[in-house]
Amino acid sequence: MSLLEVADLSVAYATKNSPPTHAVRNVSFSMAEGECVGLLGESGCGKSTLGTALLRLLDRPARITGGTIRFDGTDITALDENALRPLRWRALSTVFQSSMNSLNPVLTVEAQFRDMFRTHTDMTSGEIRRRTAELLEMVLIDPSYMRFHPHELSGGMKQRVALALALALRPKLVVLDEPTTGLDVVVQKSIMDSVRTLQREQGFAVLLISHDLGTVMEIADRVMVMYAGSVVESRPAGEMLHPYSRGLLGSYADPRAETVDVTYIPGRPPDLSRFQDGCLFVDRCPVALPKCATEKPPLAPVGDGLVACHVAPSTKADFADSTFVRSVRAVAEAPPVLEVTGVHKTYTRRRTSVTAVDDVSFALRRGRVTALVGQSGSGKSTIAKLLTGIERPDTGTVMFGDVPVHRLRGRAMRRYRKDVQLVFQDPFAALNPVRTVRQTLVRPLRNHLGLSEKDARARLESLVDTVGLAPAFLDRYPHQLSGGQRQRVVVARALAPEPSILIADEPISMLDVSIRAEIVELLDRLVHHRDLAMLYITHDLLSARLLADEVLVLNKGTVVEDGPTIEVIRNAQAPYTKLLLDALPNPPR
Amino acid sequence: MRYFLRRTAFFVITLWAAVTLNFVIPRLQPGDPAEAIVGQLTGQGPVDPDQIRAVRLMLGVPDTSLLSQYWDYLGSLVRGDFGISYTYFPYPVTHMISEALPWTLVLVGVTQVLGFLIGTVLGAFAAWRRNSRFDSFVTLGSQFVGSLPFFWIALLLLYLLAFLAGWFPDSGGHAVDVTPSWSWAFAGDAIYHGILPALSILVTAPAGWIIGMRNNMVQSLGEDYTRLARAKGLSVRRVALAYGARVAILPNVTGFALALGGILGGTVLVETIFDYPGLGRLLMEAVGARDYPLMQALFLFITIGVLLANLLADFLLGVLDPRVRKEAA
């Protein structure tokens, strides 16, 4: 008998002012004891909603609208809170998506273990303390930290504490909802290693929710792929058959290869408040048949798994039209546009000083991309600020031709800003929600190029065209755009003043894997067509390989390695670079 | 520990600044302020030589140096000597204040603490049962009551319960024929007189705390840690109190401690309406009669009250919220 059996489960969010969102649609699956199942899918496809429903933690406005959940032989779909309580944590525990906030800020770590032990066991205080210490050691945290409050721990430590807490009563099933999102790659890797080891030792089942395909493929026994609220494929990690799964897999590649190609899935997921006939993926599918639009494909056995697709049993979809290929190519020498020489920057706060950037030198050249790779806190964003003149270096120079950027002020600074434009990490925060795309783009044209209202408007169409958007998008508001489209608008805004340098600070890290390659392709095209110099800031070596000609690996403010991208990646010398490479997921394709 | 020391040091410095300002401001007036005041008093009627002496005492004798005046001023503050009241001559200012203070402390203290407790508990319940009928009733009700002017409620109560029904006296802190003493009879009488003003404060006071607590707690209940507490299978009580309310109450506690300081100023209205013999009424009278020594002492009192309340708020928050202790250390 399986540990968990979900049959025909549906969940909807019913808010007053808008039509209900059917976030989970007729999902059926089961999990065996000790099995590790990965749940993949892009943002908003209903993964967390499904996980929360299994834990019976849905809050209004979410509601289970149909189907059953059987856990360990009991139907828990409609059990009330009192009947659930004995099951909670003893048998069914979880680590939440943003565990940054899943510990109570005013209780010590120990107190948060204690209340749970008190509820479920009759251990004495001494025993509780000993067991808490053991559990913390298990996740590699010194037991003395149990007296601390959550804000005194780093993000990774909080995550480990949350994991130790989840395993404290030796549950049968643990739902891990993106347990490492937002952490450094290196920390992510070590936490996932802990999960895997503990799972092997203790034999609990894991439902690992993630949009990070690499991690899931590496860890899970079986992978389930969700699209628009439905499970479209379920099979042991390995070659996938559903066109959507194949599209997702295509966004990963080994950066060490001679030629690296990544695909993306054009278009965006359907509106979850509507039901539509046929396959939900039909608008984005490269191999769709006429009947796909009218006939819903059932989740049926094919090979060693299940897949919901009319075509998958016979044809393997590929996204040849939406592939970005990068091979090793020789780059011509070009004179530098911007030269950074020996810059230092130290921040002083509350009498402690932090060296953010320590003796960094490099040059940006026309038609070339230089990548700055490092984890958070390595000084990447500080360097971006030095280049734009937002911060001044303590020592060292930043020369734009013969203009000393490190000394500019007032009007000269404003003139320089026209030449250096930024693309930020978060396309959602970077756009003013009450301005249409047109209003957002007219501004820089007028301010920086001094165009009249009429001339500026005339330019808009060609501007949005360079970033691959139709003119119809000009009248949309940000909330009417997908993440990828927003990021395109942000890029268009950066291009408006016709800069010679583009600084892109993690431009794809907040986007879904399925559309990342699309933005990479856009940036690559712009650099070559417009002969721009670009500084590409990232923590991800794969995207650096795709985009950059040269790379600088940064650790704690110093450059630990630099050179042509392919060489740095192939013969990594610095231990830190090797660590970053190791942390890269490498799923089978 | 560092946190508490720092807060205390900050308190001492601001206290000193307030006290010094209180010394400096009257002396900034051009000419001899004492002379001017005496002139004003003369306009109001015959002036007693002792009154002139009182003015001099407050504003210092102009021929001595500022430094020695300041020194004298500090000395008299430490001794609790704020001079003689003009209007209640020959009583010293401190006497007037110490007579009025207990009335205000009891009325305001009791009602504000009660109002805070009632408001916080109601707000917590509303949040726990959010979107229920209870929640809508309490939230809308407190928004409505909170929007009514305070004096309007006080006058309404006075009209209904004192004039029409005649259940309560319409003014005073005690009956004319009862002299203040430590007796049950007097206590009963004082309580009887205090009910109306207390009621009018109690109608409005909880409104703000209800809304604050409800909003904070709806938020803390929606946080991941509360959801996790439910997932842990903790009892409903533990989830509601240790995870929901415990975090939500922090801003309310600070707000309350801060409000306590400001309330001294706010009592003027209640005490005037009900002719209640507290600090507020005293302040009104002092202002009306241009009783400078009394006013000056009362303002100093209120300032110190606000500063003390601030210190209390900082201390409370330091005890309750581990994050604050850390940040400031």
Ligand SMILES: Nc1ncnc2c1ncn2[C@@H]1O[C@H](COP(=O)(O)OP(=O)(O)OP(=O)(O)O)[C@@H](O)[C@H]1O
């Ligand atoms: N409280 C809510 N009210 C209304 N709709 C919601 C609510 N929470 C989520 N949704 C909607 O339900 C759908 C599924 O959301 P869910 O959080 O399950 O996605 P997810 O797959 O976990 O995404 P992510 O990878 O970003 O975590 C989305 O369309 C989302 O907009």
Ligand code: SF4
């Ligand atoms: S059913 Fe048709 S549209 Fe859907 S994924 Fe398969 S081929 Fe594409």
Ligand SMILES: [Mg+2]
């Ligand atoms: Mg999620």
